[in-house]
Amino acid sequence: MARTGRRPGPTSTRESIVAAAAECFAAQGFDATSMRGVAAAAGVDSALVRRFFGSKEQLFTEVATALIVPERALAAVAAGAPDAAGARLVRYFLSLLGDVSQPGPFFGLIRSAVDSEHAAALLRRLLADRVLGELATSFRSENAELGAALAASQLVGLAVARYAVRLDALTAAGTEDLIPWVAPVVQSYLTGTRIS
CATH class of the missing domain: 1.10.10.60 (Homeodomain-like)
Known part of the structure; x- marks a missing residue:
């Protein structure tokens, strides 16, 4: 049989x-x-x-x-000098998104969060709370929750502008070109230090 x-x-x-x-x-x-x-x-x-x-x-x-593993993200960002955490975070985030001409599946999560409350809640929990929230808390910022939310808005906004809207200057720029522009802002959000 x-x-x-x-x-x-x-x-x-x-x-x-x-x-x-x-x-x-x-x-x-x-x-x-x-x-x-x-x-x-x-x-x-x-x-x-x-x-x-x-x-x-x-x-x-x-x-x-499977795509957002908070422990892996935290380890990637925490390894090194605290004053360069923003640069490591932006580099890690852009590596998850993949090549501009062919975004990876991580961009699908961001794209799906626009369509679905389930996807948006999941992205909030994994990215904003578990990764960015823990990073901001590790800097002992008085406004860690707001800083994590602002860092998430910066990174998700960059992803949408570069990979969905495809702004010419952002698609033409390489990862290492973008980091010096974006990292100081993300660093200030994580540490709770305002840029003057």
Whole structure:
């Protein structure tokens, strides 16, 4: 009698679905991405996607938590002199976004946050609270919460202007060209020090 069900041994199906979903969210945003479309992109049956993830919101959560790993971000930004944390944060953030001509799946999270309250809440929790909030708190700023929110607004605004609106000067500039402009502002938000 033939066996049914999952084949024995390791499987990468779940990871393939998450990768396909990340690409779909990046290309289409949250609202336009469907479970059926993700299944087609992953080369699996849509019932399997539902069995693994249940809903599009849960699938998006899985994609977001795979892309935004607060511990990794904090380690990348915390390694080095405190007065250069803003530069490290901007560099890390831009590396997540990828090349201007072909943004990576992280931009899909930002793009999806415009369409979906679920995506916006998740981005707030992972990026603003867990990463930027903890960074601002580590600087013992009196206005850590406001500083984290302002840093998030700066970084998300940069992402939208560069990758979605595609302002010519921002798309032409390289990462190392942008850092000296953006980093001092982000640094001031994290430390609670106003630029005069």
